[in-house]
Amino acid sequence: MAWTRKILRINLTQGSCSSEALNMEWAAQYLGQRGLASKYLVSEIDPKVDPLSPENKIIYATGPLTGTMASTGGRYSVVTKGPLTGVIACSNSGGFFGAELKFAGWDMIIVEGRSPTPVYLHIENDLAELLPADDLWGSTVWSTEATLKKRHQDPLLRVSSIGRAGENQVLFAAIVNDLHRAAGRSGVGAVMGSKNLKAIAVRGTRGVGNIADAKAFMAAATAGKKVLAENAVTGQGLPTYGTQVLMNVINEMGALPTRNHRDVEFEGARKISAEAMHEKRATDGRAHLVANQACFGCTIACGRISRIDETHFSVETKPEYWGASGGLEYEAAWALGSANGVDDLEALQFANLLCNEDGMDPISFGATVGAVMELYDLGILSKEEIGLEVPFGSAEALCKLAEMTARGEGFGKILGQGSKRLCAKYGKPELSMTVKGQEFPAYDGRALQGMGLAYATSNRGACHLRGYMVSSEVFGIPVKTDPRETTGKPEMLKAFQDATAVVDSSGLCVFTTFAWTMNDIQPQIQAACEGDWSQDALLQMGERIWNLERDFNLAAGITGKDDTLPPRLLNEPCKTGGSKGMVAEIGKMLPEYYSLRGWTPEGVPTAATRSRLGL
């Protein structure tokens, strides 16, 4: 088996660290990472718990393939009840932290309670200790990582931490590891902050050697890498252009949400695209993009490392930002750019750097700025209330608001509550571009009908990573479908959602599925893990995970009425482009989706469905 079979349980109230055996009966049903951590969470907390109270728990979980030789096998997930959404939160991160945790001999860490004073968790193989973090409180992610490596005299220490946003309970605060990889969504960083837990620093030296059938695993992993290398998307497109290649594609389709979803085409899209990142700047003759970067074990290497223009207004007096650093990825570039009408690539990079440095989800931050700009445009928010002018398109406003939000200054405290609460506060809840309290990512649910259904039904609120229908509706992977069509989308979405839950529970990256099918993934899991991991068993497990999450969310208080989209997407047709005239046709798809899921017309899993899935 590829599990270490060990859980590290941290009780912050008591200040205790203890080791316990992994529940292998659950591992056989939920594999690891997202699935297994969700099983532990729903078994240990009251679904109605206040997410920022000591009664909530937060789990850092690896998958059985994390730390192995499988390509992209470096993922870990953070699972908790999300403060932004009030439903289950599961945020997935790459980098090197997850593999290091596995090397130290732990499948997952369960953190409970609340420390009376700031602490950080230090792990060195079997040794786990809570250490004072008073001196780290108030510092950024980047500063925290540097300080801990120096303090422990170990440059190979891997650190996962929060910045000031998490400390200040920004509801979309992220947990950041390896400087610019993040468990970004749903406010998991605010939960960590509520517990006075600043960081987890881990060093493992044991590797992952306990593979069920090592020879078969090596063969399957090698075959998988060959598929990735020979595929045009994972072997060439993503390494060269990264996810940012989508900016012009989605814009050309009339599916790029712009100015808080008022428009679906952005006139400045080209200026903030992957193609622009490759070009030499007029100011210094350098390209924005420096290199691509891979997470642990990844043979795709989609990550972007960029260098900001030193003469740009945002950093001209701040040399600490002049070095190469992470960004821009597509979702962040969209949220910071198109969502606000900002076409200044360097300003987007600066705001992105601040999100990484102080631990904020750039999607939710940028999308909330879009709501602020619309409220300002309508005269509902004033310069006096915000402290500055914030018209759509203002790069200066974007940069200033990023600083204010990360540091909890002035209006930044209100912005840090996210779009839903902000729009409600100012009497315009309909202007919040959210589902279940979480802001949309970078695809308009009117232009891509399947994606609209994916947003409405996602178990963690609006999200592209729970069922990436864009893959079919735009890229043609695995098959091309018409983005304007609703027929067949519920069935395809269910298949995407269940398969994604499998990948998210394995330790692998979902980007592999641009090239891999279950025919490539299943042999790797089967060889690594004891037990029956046939494709049928895996896909049923994915369905089990989806229903487990749904049951938790229903118990937390949501109903089928929450499986919807903002009125703007349901009632205001796209104004231009290939999607002109379209609205999101959720009502045509949701009943069929519920039926395919084995749920009642109200969206509740039936007793027969629960029984079939062993829930």
Next chain:
Amino acid sequence: MPMPITLKLYAFLSDYLPAEARRSNAVVLDVPDQTTVAALIATWALPPRLVHLVLLNGEFIPPQARAERALIAGDVLAIWPPIAGG
């Protein structure tokens, strides 16, 4: 009668644009009446393996329809190699 259309080439296909057009990824062309999508792609000698996502005014044109679909004045034809992201 020649008619104006806009051709946009992205990602690896940017290299097939004239140097002065690469910063916009777009070039305005005069093409003969009844020129089809497939004929224009052939004229530009774009490698078939790089002609993957073909959008005409934002609408996907499947491979089997490209030889029949005639361009009209003002059309915007945008082409990408195999790409994905998220």
